[in-house]
Amino acid sequence: MAKIKLSEISTNAPKHLNKNQCELETIDMAIQIGQLQHKLYAERKQSLLVVLQGMDASGKDGTIKTVFADCNPTGIDTYGFKKPTSEEIAHDFLWRVHKRTPETGNIMVFNRSHYEDILIQRVHQWIDFDKVEKRMKAINAFEELLEFDNNTKILKFYMHISLDRQEQKLQERIDDPLKNWKHKAEDWEERKYWNQYMEAYEYALNHSEIPWHIVPSDKRWYRNYHISKIVLKALEDMHPEMPILKHDESQSV
Amino acid sequence: MAKIKLSEISTNAPKHLNKNQCELETIDMAIQIGQLQHKLYAERKQSLLVVLQGMDASGKDGTIKTVFADCNPTGIDTYGFKKPTSEEIAHDFLWRVHKRTPETGNIMVFNRSHYEDILIQRVHQWIDFDKVEKRMKAINAFEELLEFDNNTKILKFYMHISLDRQEQKLQERIDDPLKNWKHKAEDWEERKYWNQYMEAYEYALNHSEIPWHIVPSDKRWYRNYHISKIVLKALEDMHPEMPILKHDESQSV
Numbered sequence: 001m002a003k004i005k006l007s008e009i010s011t012n013a014p015k016h017l018n019k020n021q022c023e024l025e026t027i028d029m030a031i032q033i034g035q036l037q038h039k040l041y042a043e044r045k046q047s048l049l050v051v052l053q054g055m056d057a058s059g060k061d062g063t064i065k066t067v068f069a070d071c072n073p074t075g076i077d078t079y080g081f082k083k084p085t086s087e088e089i090a091h092d093f094l095w096r097v098h099k100r101t102p103e104t105g106n107i108m109v110f111n112r113s114h115y116e117d118i119l120i121q122r123v124h125q126w127i128d129f130d131k132v133e134k135r136m137k138a139i140n141a142f143e144e145l146l147e148f149d150n151n152t153k154i155l156k157f158y159m160h161i162s163l164d165r166q167e168q169k170l171q172e173r174i175d176d177p178l179k180n181w182k183h184k185a186e187d188w189e190e191r192k193y194w195n196q197y198m199e200a201y202e203y204a205l206n207h208s209e210i211p212w213h214i215v216p217s218d219k220r221w222y223r224n225y226h227i228s229k230i231v232l233k234a235l236e237d238m239h240p241e242m243p244i245l246k247h248d249e250s251q252s253v
Numbered sequence: 254m255a256k257i258k259l260s261e262i263s264t265n266a267p268k269h270l271n272k273n274q275c276e277l278e279t280i281d282m283a284i285q286i287g288q289l290q291h292k293l294y295a296e297r298k299q300s301l302l303v304v305l306q307g308m309d310a311s312g313k314d315g316t317i318k319t320v321f322a323d324c325n326p327t328g329i330d331t332y333g334f335k336k337p338t339s340e341e342i343a344h345d346f347l348w349r350v351h352k353r354t355p356e357t358g359n360i361m362v363f364n365r366s367h368y369e370d371i372l373i374q375r376v377h378q379w380i381d382f383d384k385v386e387k388r389m390k391a392i393n394a395f396e397e398l399l400e401f402d403n404n405t406k407i408l409k410f411y412m413h414i415s416l417d418r419q420e421q422k423l424q425e426r427i428d429d430p431l432k433n434w435k436h437k438a439e440d441w442e443e444r445k446y447w448n449q450y451m452e453a454y455e456y457a458l459n460h461s462e463i464p465w466h467i468v469p470s471d472k473r474w475y476r477n478y479h480i481s482k483i484v485l486k487a488l489e490d491m492h493p494e495m496p497i498l499k500h501d502e503s504q505s506v
Binding site: 044087090091092093094095098099101103104105131134135137138141142144145146148149150152 | 340357384387398402
């Protein structure tokens with residue numbers, strides 16, 4: 001496997017793509033994703049776990065809103081992992097994550113995830129590198145478990161933005177009253193660790209057994225388009241099928 | 254590692270031990286276990302997970318009652334894994350188990366456990382051997398996670414009884430009105446799979462990274478004595494310490 005170096009990967013949209021065209025396609029894909037989600041829910045044999053990771057303001061919330069716009073909320077859940085509670089801290093790092101894994105038939109979107117436990121925790125040196133390695137191994141075993149034992153397809157996205165674009169988006173949260181609610185002073189603090197975060201991300205991207213999708217995310221429209229395409233393709237490949245009653249099965253109704 | 258063969262291991266108490274003497278010592282050990290549990294709870298830095306596995310009537314309930322007789326219920330929990338619910342079945346086999354792992358400071362006793370998923374499920378061929386192997390690997394990774402990431406000491410006991418002794422105890426449940434509540438017709442059905450269970454247990458015993466304690470369990474008094482000794486030794490080795498305030502820390506009160 002070629003080693004991923006984030007500094008060598010563009011954060012921008014490919015030049016050959018047209019914004020309006022991509023936005024229209026993204027809306028169309030959301031409808032198809034909604035249709036497949038309905039089948040997945042009816043079938044109840046497999047599940048989809050979408051993991052969204054990225055620096056602050058990389059667009060995790062916006063992605064969820066756009067990509068899954070046409071899903072029935074009954075069959076899709078999202079969970080945002082925040083600072084652990086005291087009960088969560090009293091357990092291993094995967095304890096609170098495992099609880100939230102999707103049941104068969106459902107889609108679960110993680111807004112941040114178990115990867116934070118080898119990202120923020122590593123960057124601030126709350127854990128040493130030996131623990132990072134052990135956790136990475138545990139993450140691989142955990143994801144493998146979900147796949148082989150519960151038929152869970154796992155899609156992981158690293159939303160790749162530039163330092164400049166982040167600044168611009170954080171600044172918007174200050175300048176635009178309707179975005180004020182998203183402003184957090186600590187996001188500006190966290191920015192100072194940018195290089196350490198990139199190093200921690202590169203480790204995770206390079207040591208995950210289930211590969212990551214690295215999504216150039218400076219442009220919202222391209223980010224949404226890119227992720228929708230991958231989600232749609234994954235759902236198509238899962239071939240969810242509506243359970244159709246055979247004639248004799250309907251007799252008991 | 255020498256391969257464990259259950260047919261070569263006695264289910265009976267060692268001849269040189271005296272029943273009354275052992276029973277007295279067991280009571281004494283329960284008091285010491287209670288004292289260490291109190292320290293563990295006060296310290297809140299580590300936890301103990303006790304896994305009890307064995308054929309029906311091997312004495313799992315009785316063991317819990319005797320060994321942990323002097324623990325404060327606030328700091329110890331027990332959980333009996335029964336037939337999975339529909340929500341549990343919609344997740345991987347470790348999902349319901351992970352939820353029940355002890356938080357730091359606590360003791361958790363599993364009455365049956367995640368091992369059932371490679372025992373009863375294998376014996377009745379609800380899963381194929383490929384899945385048994387994958388689950389065994391997942392179990393090892395899971396137990397390792399609890400140890401390295403949450404300071405959980407894991408003690409696993411296989412309660413080894415003979416086919417004859419089981420029959421006798423199941424019969425008591427029919428003959429003794431005060432034991433009637435424990436009678437289940439399906440236990441007599443399950444007995445027919447004895448050899449397959451022994452084979453499944455041997456696989457688990459031989460492929461676990463954290464080794465098992467095999468406890469000759471035909472005699473209740475010896476079973477309790479044997480397990481109490483191991484639990485007590487483990488708690489002693491954990492060296493739980495009462496957090497004592499230093500003089501200047503008490504100023505803020």
